[in-house]
Amino acid sequence: MLANPVHHLHPYPYFTVEPAFSPAVGACLEGLFEQDLPWRAHGGSFYEVRNCDLTERIDPNLLAAVVERMRTLTGLPLTARVAVTAQTMAPGQRIGVHSDRPLVGFEAVRLVAQWNREWQAEDGGVLQVHDDAAGTRVCATAAPRFNSALGFILHPGSYHSVTATAKPRRTLVFNFWHVGNSPALADAVKALFARMQFDGLPSLLDPLRVAAEQSLPEQQTYRALLVATALQRWGLPERVIRDGYQSATVPPESPGTDSAAAAAVALAQWAAQLYIDDFDLAQWQRLNVALAPLQSTDRASLAAFCEVAFPDPRQGRRVATG
Numbered sequence: 061m062l063a064n065p066v067h068h069l070h071p072y073p074y075f076t077v078e079p080a081f082s083p084a085v086g087a088c089l090e091g092l093f094e095q096d097l098p099w100r101a102h103g104g105s106f107y108e109v110r111n112c113d114l115t116e117r118i119d120p121n122l123l124a125a126v127v128e129r130m131r132t133l134t135g136l137p138l139t140a141r142v143a144v145t146a147q148t149m150a151p152g153q154r155i156g157v158h159s160d161r162p163l164v165g166f167e168a169v170r171l172v173a174q175w176n177r178e179w180q181a182e183d184g185g186v187l188q189v190h191d192d193a194a195g196t197r198v199c200a201t202a203a204p205r206f207n208s209a210l211g212f213i214l215h216p217g218s219y220h221s222v223t224a225t226a227k228p229r230r231t232l233v234f235n236f237w238h239v240g241n242s243p244a245l246a247d248a249v250k251a252l253f254a255r256m257q258f259d260g261l262p263s264l265l266d267p268l269r270v271a272a273e274q275s276l277p278e279q280q281t282y283r284a285l286l287v288a289t290a291l292q293r294w295g296l297p298e299r300v301i302r303d304g305y306q307s308a309t310v311p312p313e314s315p316g317t318d319s320a321a322a323a324a325v326a327l328a329q330w331a332a333q334l335y336i337d338d339f340d341l342a343q344w345q346r347l348n349v350a351l352a353p354l355q356s357t358d359r360a361s362l363a364a365f366c367e368v369a370f371p372d373p374r375q376g377r378r379v380a381t382g
Contacts, residue, residue: 165246
């Protein structure tokens with residue numbers, strides 16, 4: 061299964077493999093399309109497909125094996141969670157250029173498997189890899205041949221599209237979750253920033269806020285307020301809340317926080333990133349390494365958030381605070 065993949069680095073890391081599954085497994089997966097499925101149509105000029113969730117119709121042992129194999133192929137700590145979507149396209153339909161950037165709590169890796177027998181070049185429906193959002197250049201292509209697959213890590217620059225198809229096209233999309241971007245994290249971020257009241261932040265911030273709001277873009281000062289809010293709700297001292305706000309506006313030349321408090325500030329910055337933007341794998345990896353040597357904390361809310369954002373079941377790691 062997914063044996064002998066060909067890895068590509070440009071314009072972003074992805075791999076192709078053909079055949080993707082054994083004949084027996086392939087027959088089972090192909091047979092899913094013959095079932096009476098609850099299809100949902102998506103119209104419009106950008107995303108023209110029908111799809112439906114098939115996760116519960118697939119052998120759990122097969123799904124577990126696919127997850128394990130994808131862990132090896134991507135080198136990422138993927139959770140056991142997997143969702144499989146069937147997708148069909150009718151003649152004339154296409155999918156526009158997009159990247160499927162990983163929002164907080166959503167999948168981070170995707171495997172696209174094709175189930176189209178006797179596919180010819182003139183049939184279209186080709187998956188194209190691009191290096192920009194405009195899709196002005198096609199860097200690579202993957203024809204939807206039967207039992208072929210393409211896998212990649214989702215990020216803001218993973219641009220791809222599908223050309224118009226000349227005959228019905230059938231695809232299975234396997235979605236995988238990174239341990240640092242689980243649905244539980246989405247719930248934790250939402251709860252952390254629920255019912256925000258910036259006027260309740262410590263008065264110690266007032267001079268910094270006035271100066272920042274007079275000279276910096278609103279987006280930057282808003283992020284700084286989120287960082288300060290997270291630190292306050294985790295019960296950190298006012299000096300740490302101040303340093304957290306300042307770190308998001310004008311970082312001091314010589315930070316006055318100790319290593320444990322600095323880790324809490326870094327975690328608050330990450331929480332703000334997730335709330336405003338998306339899940340950045342490279343940033344998660346850097347922060348995960350930075351937090352690894354820290355000790356336990358008795359601040360339950362901070363420890364709980366860290367455990368969800370940076371799970372380490374082997375060590376039960378938590379963030380320390382000073």
